[in-house]
Amino acid sequence: MVRTNRLAQALLFVLVCIGAVISLYPLLWMLASSFKPEKLIFADKSLLIRQFTLDNYVKGFKGIGGNTYLDYLRNTFILVIPVVFANLLSCSMTGYAFARLQFFGKRVFFVLMLLTMMLPMHASLIPRYILFNKLGWINTFKPMIVPHFLAIASFFVFLFVQFMRGIPRELDHAATVDGCDPVAIYWRIILPLSTPALLTTAIFTFIWTYDDFFSQLIYLNDPRKFTIALALRQYTEAYELSAFGTLFAMSAVSLLPVMIFFISCQKYLVQGIVTTGLKG
Numbered sequence: 001m002v003r004t005n006r007l008a009q010a011l012l013f014v015l016v017c018i019g020a021v022i023s024l025y026p027l028l029w030m031l032a033s034s035f036k037p038e039k040l041i042f043a044d045k046s047l048l049i050r051q052f053t054l055d056n057y058v059k060g061f062k063g064i065g066g067n068t069y070l071d072y073l074r075n076t077f078i079l080v081i082p083v084v085f086a087n088l089l090s091c092s093m094t095g096y097a098f099a100r101l102q103f104f105g106k107r108v109f110f111v112l113m114l115l116t117m118m119l120p121m122h123a124s125l126i127p128r129y130i131l132f133n134k135l136g137w138i139n140t141f142k143p144m145i146v147p148h149f150l151a152i153a154s155f156f157v158f159l160f161v162q163f164m165r166g167i168p169r170e171l172d173h174a175a176t177v178d179g180c181d182p183v184a185i186y187w188r189i190i191l192p193l194s195t196p197a198l199l200t201t202a203i204f205t206f207i208w209t210y211d212d213f214f215s216q217l218i219y220l221n222d223p224r225k226f227t228i229a230l231a232l233r234q235y236t237e238a239y240e241l242s243a244f245g246t247l248f249a250m251s252a253v254s255l256l257p258v259m260i261f262f263i264s265c266q267k268y269l270v271q272g273i274v275t276t277g278l279k280g
Contacts, residue, residue: 034249041244056249064234065223069250072231073257079141079216079227080209086148087156087205088198094151095160095197096186100172110161117154121214129218143219144209156201163197164190203265207258228254 033041034056035049044050061069097103098110132143151157167190175185191198213229220226226234232254235247 030248031252034245034252036245038243038245041248056245057253059243060235060246060250060253064231067223067226067231069231069253071224072226072228075225076210076227076229079144080206082141082145083148083209084202084205086145087153087201090149090151091153091156091201092160092191092194092198093186094157095164096190098157099161099164100169100185100190101182113154113157116152117158125218132219138219139222139225140219141225144212144215153205156205159201160194160197163194167193199265203262206261210258 028047029045032047032049035052035054036044037051037053037055040051063069063071094113098106098113128143129138132138135142137143137146171189171193172185175189180188211229216227216230220230223234228250232247232250235243235250
């Protein structure tokens, strides 16, 4: 039995490794192709780099139309950082209200909030565009930042609700005896204890906003305000679909912030998901 179990585990390990290699092959091929001359990218589809060059990276960092890659990276973080802060603040406050406070229509509002999770983003795209256009926010970052201060990310609100429901209410009673009001309880007690949920929200918000293409395509039309997601498309359009080497090089560089952020916060992400799943 022991030998059979070990054989099964070894076979499973081999299958998992094969699956991982198959899944990572496109990424590895893109990385290898970024170091190849343009003419060899599709002529030699292996992972071997027979003619090494850094021209694709040099060309990519120079950017397009006077805008360098660092300009696009700066614009990306100008967008991402406020969105992360807005989600952490608004979603945690809304989750605290649903989880700990009593107010008229609480269940109805909670159900409505859950229903918004099922509403496709495209269903409200045109009304939102008309609204932001009348406000004069088109071609700015405001349409992608300001709404997040109103807790529009229902998934994260639900995450905070589930997590905060598991925090003992005796802490609230003890804080009330000490003279704390609901705001003080949220800020001094509930929020510090919700660190796993806060980190989970920050990680997902960072990744989803960083990778978002559709919203940025809709609201931004000035190349000087383009983010990395929009800039990558520019590399092929500017060179008549012949700059795949530059596109692959800048795509590889664009993955670095996400990978660094995810790897450094991975243990907190797992902890947040597990503890949130256990509380209810």
